[in-house]
Amino acid sequence: MANPTGLAGRRSAAERKPRKERWAELIETATQVFYERGYEAASLQEIANRIGMLKGSLYYYIQSKEDLLFEVVNEVHQKGLAVVTALAQGPSPSPLERLHRVIRGHVEHTCHNLVPTAVFLHELSALPEDRRRQVLGDKHSYQGVFRSLIEEAKAAGEVREDVDPKLAALSILGSANWVYRWYRPDGEFSAQQIASHLAETAIRGIASEAGLASCTR
Amino acid sequence: MANPTGLAGRRSAAERKPRKERWAELIETATQVFYERGYEAASLQEIANRIGMLKGSLYYYIQSKEDLLFEVVNEVHQKGLAVVTALAQGPSPSPLERLHRVIRGHVEHTCHNLVPTAVFLHELSALPEDRRRQVLGDKHSYQGVFRSLIEEAKAAGEVREDVDPKLAALSILGSANWVYRWYRPDGEFSAQQIASHLAETAIRGIASEAGLASCTR
Numbered sequence: 001m002a003n004p005t006g007l008a009g010r011r012s013a014a015e016r017k018p019r020k021e022r023w024a025e026l027i028e029t030a031t032q033v034f035y036e037r038g039y040e041a042a043s044l045q046e047i048a049n050r051i052g053m054l055k056g057s058l059y060y061y062i063q064s065k066e067d068l069l070f071e072v073v074n075e076v077h078q079k080g081l082a083v084v085t086a087l088a089q090g091p092s093p094s095p096l097e098r099l100h101r102v103i104r105g106h107v108e109h110t111c112h113n114l115v116p117t118a119v120f121l122h123e124l125s126a127l128p129e130d131r132r133r134q135v136l137g138d139k140h141s142y143q144g145v146f147r148s149l150i151e152e153a154k155a156a157g158e159v160r161e162d163v164d165p166k167l168a169a170l171s172i173l174g175s176a177n178w179v180y181r182w183y184r185p186d187g188e189f190s191a192q193q194i195a196s197h198l199a200e201t202a203i204r205g206i207a208s209e210a211g212l213a214s215c216t217r
Numbered sequence: 218m219a220n221p222t223g224l225a226g227r228r229s230a231a232e233r234k235p236r237k238e239r240w241a242e243l244i245e246t247a248t249q250v251f252y253e254r255g256y257e258a259a260s261l262q263e264i265a266n267r268i269g270m271l272k273g274s275l276y277y278y279i280q281s282k283e284d285l286l287f288e289v290v291n292e293v294h295q296k297g298l299a300v301v302t303a304l305a306q307g308p309s310p311s312p313l314e315r316l317h318r319v320i321r322g323h324v325e326h327t328c329h330n331l332v333p334t335a336v337f338l339h340e341l342s343a344l345p346e347d348r349r350r351q352v353l354g355d356k357h358s359y360q361g362v363f364r365s366l367i368e369e370a371k372a373a374g375e376v377r378e379d380v381d382p383k384l385a386a387l388s389i390l391g392s393a394n395w396v397y398r399w400y401r402p403d404g405e406f407s408a409q410q411i412a413s414h415l416a417e418t419a420i421r422g423i424a425s426e427a428g429l430a431s432c433t434r
């Protein structure tokens with residue numbers, strides 16, 4: 001599915017575009033339709049109509065509506081994961097400082113990908129268990145990035161002794177995820193402003209005195 | 218609707234129960250069905266079946282499925298609002314200390330009302346604008362409780378100068394709301410434990426040095 005193979009035949013204008021471009025268009029349109037209608041109510045017919053393809057031509061790319069949902073949620077998840085993983089491995093020797101960057105990066109990624117993020121958060125549960133696990137990774141890789149940094153920071157004395165890293169990771173990721181519900185591109189607060197606020201308050205929330213002092217921002 | 222009037226006639230066992238009791242049962246069942254199926258897919262027929270009433274008898278209580286959704290989301294919202302409003306007006310002279318209690322109270326309310334909270338958060342947008350405003354209040358009363366306390370705390374020097382009260386209120390309410398997605402009654406963390414953690418980290422996130430010192434916990 002990620003490397004669709006097309007077949008020759010009678011093709012519309014949309015269908016004559018390069019395969020990779022058509023695939024991107026298909027994913028983008030499916031994301032929008034899932035967002036507007038909800039996954040259950042969304043139909044392959046409508047997705048095909050919007051990109052000017054015959055419904056039957058969709059089957060060159062996917063076998064079912066579920067395949068499309070899998071691709072949509074997997075794509076936004078993998079992209080976000082790449083962002084936070086890169087930031088977590090950044091040059092700063094302070095894990096708390098790196099966590100600060102990871103939170104900012106995650107929030108900005110969310111703000112710049114509102115529609116696919118909403119589909120991910122609303123519809124992930126519509127996938128069967130095995131495909132859900134395929135997206136999230138066996139060890140909840142996304143949450144794991146946050147948790148590992150908090151554990152590392154705690155071991156370095158940058159996080160208070162009474163903070164549970166798993167609980168803190170869930171809580172920080174939660175406040176960051178929730179942004180998709182209230183951020184608006186034309187709203188009062190910019191993505192950058194929200195990202196900085198959330199990172200700053202999350203770090204102060206868990207930091208030890210030494211952590212606050214060592215975490216230069 | 219909140220004070221339903223019944224009519225006499227041929228009545229099933231469920232229908233012979235006192236009116237107030239039947240109303241409570243109707244709301245509870247509707248909440249469950251909206252949760253399981255989603256509002257769009259839920260049918261009055263199924264709700265009637267589950268409580269052993271004729272579908273036609275539902276019209277003694279409501280005029281439409283939308284009336285039921287309104288009642289469900291309004292009830293959980295009003296209950297939560299009563300909890301946080303009472304805590305916000307508590308005896309402590311420190312607004313930050315009161316905010317701490319408000320956050321704990323909101324998180325515990327969420328954990329103890331997982332299903333109606335999920336319906337509220339997922340389906341509020343299915344109500345037309347005027348009924349949504351009727352639930353939330355013109356000035357977003359729920360968010361307002363958090364925001365007012367943060368403003369008060371800032372004026373008292375308990376909150377850092379660079380904290381925007383509206384942004385902070387949205388962010389705190391967000392991390393607290395998100396709990397409905399991962400809290401499980403039989404899970405690793407108790408409602409109380411999550412509530413304390415979220416309150417503690419949120420307060421530390423925005424407090425000035427004076428605020429931290431004055432907020433005895």
